[in-house]
Amino acid sequence: MIELEHVSKTFGAGCESVEAVSDVSLSIGAGEIFGIIGFSGAGKSTLVRCINMLETPTEGKVTVDGKELTALRPGELRKARSNIGMIFQHFNLMRSRTVYGNIAFPLLDAGLTKEQEREKVRGLLKLVDMEDKENAYPSQLSGGQKQRVAIARALASDPKVLLCDEATSALDPQTTQSILRLLRDLNRELGLTIVIITHEMAVVKEVCHRVAVMENGRVVELGGVFDIFAHPEQPITQDFIRTTSNLQKVYDLLEEKSPVVQLQQDERIVRLTYDSRNVAEPVISVLSREYRVNMSIIFSSIEIIEDAPLGGLVAIMGGEDERIEQALNYLKERNVSVEVIADGRAAE
Amino acid sequence: MAELLNNLIPNVIDKWPDLWIAFGETLYMMVVSGLISFLLGMIFGVVLTVTAEGRIMANKPVFTVLDKVINIFRSVPFIILLAALIPLTRLIVGKAIGTAGAIIPLIFGTVPFFSRQIESALAEVDHGLIEAAQSMGVSPIKIIFRVYLRESIPGIVRGTTITVISLVGLTAMAGAVGGGGLGDFAIRYGYNRNQVDITYATVVILVAVVSLIQGFGNIIIRKTTH
Numbered sequence: 001m002i003e004l005e006h007v008s009k010t011f012g013a014g015c016e017s018v019e020a021v022s023d024v025s026l027s028i029g030a031g032e033i034f035g036i037i038g039f040s041g042a043g044k045s046t047l048v049r050c051i052n053m054l055e056t057p058t059e060g061k062v063t064v065d066g067k068e069l070t071a072l073r074p075g076e077l078r079k080a081r082s083n084i085g086m087i088f089q090h091f092n093l094m095r096s097r098t099v100y101g102n103i104a105f106p107l108l109d110a111g112l113t114k115e116q117e118r119e120k121v122r123g124l125l126k127l128v129d130m131e132d133k134e135n136a137y138p139s140q141l142s143g144g145q146k147q148r149v150a151i152a153r154a155l156a157s158d159p160k161v162l163l164c165d166e167a168t169s170a171l172d173p174q175t176t177q178s179i180l181r182l183l184r185d186l187n188r189e190l191g192l193t194i195v196i197i198t199h200e201m202a203v204v205k206e207v208c209h210r211v212a213v214m215e216n217g218r219v220v221e222l223g224g225v226f227d228i229f230a231h232p233e234q235p236i237t238q239d240f241i242r243t244t245s246n247l248q249k250v251y252d253l254l255e256e257k258s259p260v261v262q263l264q265q266d267e268r269i270v271r272l273t274y275d276s277r278n279v280a281e282p283v284i285s286v287l288s289r290e291y292r293v294n295m296s297i298i299f300s301s302i303e304i305i306e307d308a309p310l311g312g313l314v315a316i317m318g319g320e321d322e323r324i325e326q327a328l329n330y331l332k333e334r335n336v337s338v339e340v341i342a343d344g345r346a347a348e
Numbered sequence: 349m350a351e352l353l354n355n356l357i358p359n360v361i362d363k364w365p366d367l368w369i370a371f372g373e374t375l376y377m378m379v380v381s382g383l384i385s386f387l388l389g390m391i392f393g394v395v396l397t398v399t400a401e402g403r404i405m406a407n408k409p410v411f412t413v414l415d416k417v418i419n420i421f422r423s424v425p426f427i428i429l430l431a432a433l434i435p436l437t438r439l440i441v442g443k444a445i446g447t448a449g450a451i452i453p454l455i456f457g458t459v460p461f462f463s464r465q466i467e468s469a470l471a472e473v474d475h476g477l478i479e480a481a482q483s484m485g486v487s488p489i490k491i492i493f494r495v496y497l498r499e500s501i502p503g504i505v506r507g508t509t510i511t512v513i514s515l516v517g518l519t520a521m522a523g524a525v526g527g528g529g530l531g532d533f534a535i536r537y538g539y540n541r542n543q544v545d546i547t548y549a550t551v552v553i554l555v556a557v558v559s560l561i562q563g564f565g566n567i568i569i570r571k572t573t574h
Contacts, residue, residue: 052483054479054482054483075487077485078485078486078487079485080485081482081483081484081485082484082485084483085483086480086483088476088479088480090474090476092474092476092477092479092480094477094495094498094499095499095574096498096499096501096572096574097498105481105484105494106484106485106486108490108494109490137574138574139574150480153484157484157485163483
């Protein structure tokens with residue numbers, strides 16, 4: 001659906017020029033929810049603007065739905081853009097127009113009669129669950145409601161692609177969830193291809209199928225969300241993933257010498273990570289029952305991503321040396337990676 | 349009652365019909381130069397906004413020339429503009445004095461100011477809205493009308509109110525060089541003949557006019573701000 005070939009975008013000229021996007025090639029399939037994650041300044045916003053040519057790439061080719069946008073004349077490009085909806089971090093609704101007026105805005109030149117327009121707008125309002133706000137002004141709406149109106153407006157021209165530029169970054173976590181759920185529903189019901197720009201790994205985890213990690217204008221890592229979460233290769237990706245899990249907190253506790261992590265001689269702090277799709281056995285029960293080791297869980301962070309559990313836990317494992325060794329081996333056999341973080345014997 | 353007024357403001361009562369003629373001349377100058385200035389200032393303000401760097405119709409030569417010309421005219425005091433424009437006025441209206449002769453200088457004095465007012469009103473429009481409209485494939489001309497102008501109606505009304513009020517002041521000055529109107533009236537009788545009550549009467553009328561304009565502007569701003 002979306003093909004980027006060696007896209008680069010440079011701002012400014014000469015020695016002051018900044019290359020915001022450099023040599024990015026991506027292929028996003030129809031019906032896919034594709035995430036682009038990066039810290040601010042990584043070039044992700046510029047990249048998404050290259051998809052609908054709000055920014056003209058300095059180099060490279062952009063093709064959306066079979067049309068090479070980089071080769072179109074301005075008039076043709078405007079027409080092609082109606083096939084690509086876009087929503088923004090700050091919603092960008094027009095204050096002077098009602099909810100109805102905002103949603104009808106892209107339809108002004110569609111040649112619809114008043115009745116057709118009303119029908120269309122009401123249908124969109126229903127889609128985003130905002131039927132009762134037709135005559136409200138944006139200033140009377142909450143952030144989440146504004147984004148719903150913005151989504152309805154972006155969908156008014158029946159686009160095949162929806163670009164979301166930090167669309168949930170100005171929203172609280174609950175509202176973010178509801179907007180993401182709406183996007184996922186739209187993806188399933190309308191077959192909409194969605195590109196999500198974000199700096200929050202939680203957003204990617206929630207809805208995306210694939211994700212590209214950007215750093216300094218380049219895509220440094222790309223893959224299915226589960227694989228990226230399970231085996232992040234680049235340090236920046238690992239950083240992002242760490243933000244979604246609380247397992248790292250154990251290191252803070254060790255540093256602070258918290259009483260929680262004071263070990264007896266026969267205890268060890270272990271970190272178990274489920275990073276492949278086949279962890280189905282109740283390993284913790286097996287450990288305590290079959291191997292007679294005590295497991296006292298300190299932190300746990302397990303997410304269901306693409307219908308498979310992913311994450312891990314940090315626990316104090318206590319018992320005889322021999323049993324602990326056997327237990328650790330059992331875990332390895334079950335595709336659970338194990339890391340001993342602290343050992344009570346070493347503390348002596 | 350008539351007796352009291354005669355004692356209190358004898359000269360005003362004496363020149364009563366002339367006062368109304370002068371007021372009519374002031375209104376005439378304001379309406380004609382105001383309407384023309386509104387149109388021109390609106391066009392220039394929009395051109396300044398959309399041709400600036402990075403905007404929807406960025407055009408450096410057009411922007412630079414217009415920007416400089418406006419600055420030049422804004423830096424000339426109106427009283428000097430009045431004199432400097434005499435040849436041009438004569439060329440366009442056929443004469444350089446009288447109410448009609450005041451129109452051209454009034455336009456030259458008002459348009460640059462109003463253009464800046466429009467420019468700053470349009471600058472209030474969030475760039476995100478322009479970007480959103482662009483992402484929908486709206487053409488630049490339609491963005492001007494449907495986004496820039498539509499979104500900044502309260503700001504435009506505010507700028508218009510300020511400009512019309514300053515225009516009241518300019519018409520009074522134009523009167524001083526033979527343009528007629530209340531300014532002329534006040535100078536001729538109130539100042540030159542020391543008929544102070546005439547000066548006060550014109551002040552009262554001008555204060556009323558300004559209050560009306562401001563009040564009217566405020567109502568529209570309130571109705572259009574959501």
